[in-house]
Amino acid sequence: MDSATLLLSHIARDIHQEPAYNCSLPGQGFHRSLFLTPLSALLPPETERCILQALFFLPPSVFADPYELKQQADDHRLGKFMIFGVTDLEGPVSAVDPRGTVVLLNLDPSKEGGGSELPLHMRYPEPVEHNLLDMYGQVGFELPCPIVYWACESVDNNEETSPFDDLTPPFVSPYKSGTSFYFLPVQAPEGKQPGNPVIEVHVPAGDLSHLPAVEWGTTHVILLAFLYVAYSAWSVPPRPHSTAREKVE
C-alpha cells in the first residue's frame, strides 16, 4: 500500500466530514502547478503552538525542483519546505527511485487562506505499446492529493504514536513525539474517491510502434547528412598552386 493511502487509512476517523480544501492540477503539458485551494476559513485548535502543513506524496513520474522551490520560498511565494528522497532533475522514470519523493510544505493561513501552488514537473513516462495509449496518445497515472493538517506541539509529553511513524522511506517523520495532528480533508477534482483523493494525470507517452521507423530514419538521415557534407568537402577543388606571397614560418 502506498504511503498516501496508508496515512489516510490511519487518520480516517479524525477527518471531519466537510472537505476543507480542493486539490487540482490544471493545465496540460509537462510543467504544471498543484493547487491547494481552501474551501472555508481555517481555525486551528490552538493557534500558538500549531503550524499548518501539507504533505505531498509524489510518484516517480512527477517531481518538484528543489532549486525552483527555494527560489520561490526566497521570493515569499511559497512557504518553507522539505523534500524527502533524492530528486533527479533529468532522469527518465525508469532511472529514478520507484518510491518517488515527498514534499512537506508549510502553509500560511493568513495568506490566501492557507492555500498554495506547488510547481511540479512530469518526467517522460515509459514508452508503451501502441494499444496501451489512450486516444490522445497519453498514459495516465495517479497523483495523490496532498494531506493537510495542523501539527501542534503538545504541552504534556505523552508518548502518543503519530500516524506518520510507520510510513516507509523516503519519508521519515520529522515530528517530535507528543506532537498532535488535526487533519483537514482534501477533495479531489469532481469529488472522486472521497476516502482516497487522487488526481488522474495524463501525459503523452512514446509509442513503441514508432521505434522501427525512428531507428531506421535516424541512422539513415545521419549517414546521409554525413555523406552529403563529406561529398561537398571532397568536391572542393584543391588549392591553386601556391603563390610567392605564401608566408614562410
Add this chain to the structure above:
Amino acid sequence: MLHHLIKVPFALILLLSALLHVGLIIYGDWHDAHSPLKYTDIDYHVFSDAARFVLHPEKSGFAGGWLAERFGLQLGDPYCRSTYRYTPLLALILTPNTLMHPAWGKAVFSLSNIMISLQLRSLLPLGTSMNFVTILWALNPFPLNISTRGSSEALIGLAVISSLYFLQPGTLVFSAIMLGIATHLKIYPFVYGVAVLSWLARGKGWRGWISPPALLFALTSAGTFFALGAVMYSIWGYPFLEQTYLYHLTRKDHRHNFSPFFYLVYLTHGSSNSRISSLVSFVPQLALTLGLGVKFGQRNLPGAWAAQTAAFVLLNKVCTSQYFMWYLWFLPLVIPRLRVSRLEGMGLLALWIGSQAVWLAIAFQLEFQGQSVYFSLWMACIGFVISNAAILGRLIMTYDWDEAVPVVKTE
C-alpha cells in the same frame, strides 16, 4: 552589403556594446526581482551555487582529491550542486559571485564578448569592413542576450578566438595554451588542433605534421589540457572526471532537443539497443569533423574551424540552441568569404531559421500543451538535420578557401 554601412569608429561600437551589456545585466536583475519568469538563465544559478559550495566546504563536503586531502585544503565540492557538469575552474572563476556581487559572472561573460569583438576585428582580412564584426557579433542580440543572461559560452569563445588570434609565429605557444584551455572547458575544441596542424604543415607534405612548429603546438596544447586536468583531479578527484568529461561522452538525452536521437534514446532507454546508436553517430561525426580539419585547415583556418564546428553540432546526439554560439563567433571572419548570391544567402538563412521555427512550434505543443506529438517532433528534427546538412554543404562549396590575401593582424 555590409560594406555600405556608415563608418562609425570601432571604439564607439565597442562602447555601445559595453553599455548594452551593462544595461541588460542591470535590467536582468530588476526583471528577476519583479517577475516570476526569470531573465537569468537557470545555468547561471547552477554555476553560482557550485561556486558558493567551493567557498563553503562545510555545506558541500570537502574536495576529495588526494592533494586536497594531503594539505587539508579548505575547498568545497562544486558537484554537490546537481546538474553542475563543468570544470571546477568555472566555479572558481565565479567565486566573486558570492564574495562580491552576484552579477560578477555576467560581467565576466560580457567582458569576454567585448574581447572577442576586439580580436575578431584584428583577425578580419585586410580591406574587410569591420561592420561584419559589428553586426554579427558586437551588436548582435544573440550573444548579447546569452552572456547577460549568465550563460558561460562566451568564455569558450574567448579561449577559441584567442587561440586563433595568437596563431602567428612568435606567439604559437599562447595559441596552443588557449586551445588547451578551451578543450579543458568543453572537450570539442580539440578538433581544431587537427586543423591547426594541417595549417602548420601546409606545403610540406606529411613531414610538416611532425615539423617543430607542429610538434610544439601539439605538445603544448595537449600538455595544457592534461596539466589543467591533473590539477583539477588532484584537488577534486574522480567526480571532476566524471562530471566534466565522462558524463558528456556517455550522456543519453531522452528529452526533446534538435537532434533526432532524442526519440531513439527515449524509446530505447535502458535497453541494449542504445549501444549501437552510440557507434552510428560517433564515428561519422568524428571522421567528418577531423576530415574537414585536415582538408581545409591548410587553406583557411577560420573557415575550417567554422565548418568543423557546424559538422560536429549537426551530427551530435544532442543539440540545443546554445550550441549555435559555437560557430557564431566565426561568422564575422567567414561571411566575407562566402561567394553566394544574396538570394541564395537569404534562402539558406530562411531555411536555417525555418527548420528551427517548425521544431519550436511542435516542441511547444508537446511540452506546454501536452499533445502527443513525439513523432512529428522527431520529423522536425529530421528536417533540421537535412536542412543544416544542405546549408553546410552549400557553404563549404561556395566558400572562398584560397583568397590570396593572407590573414594579418591590423594595428
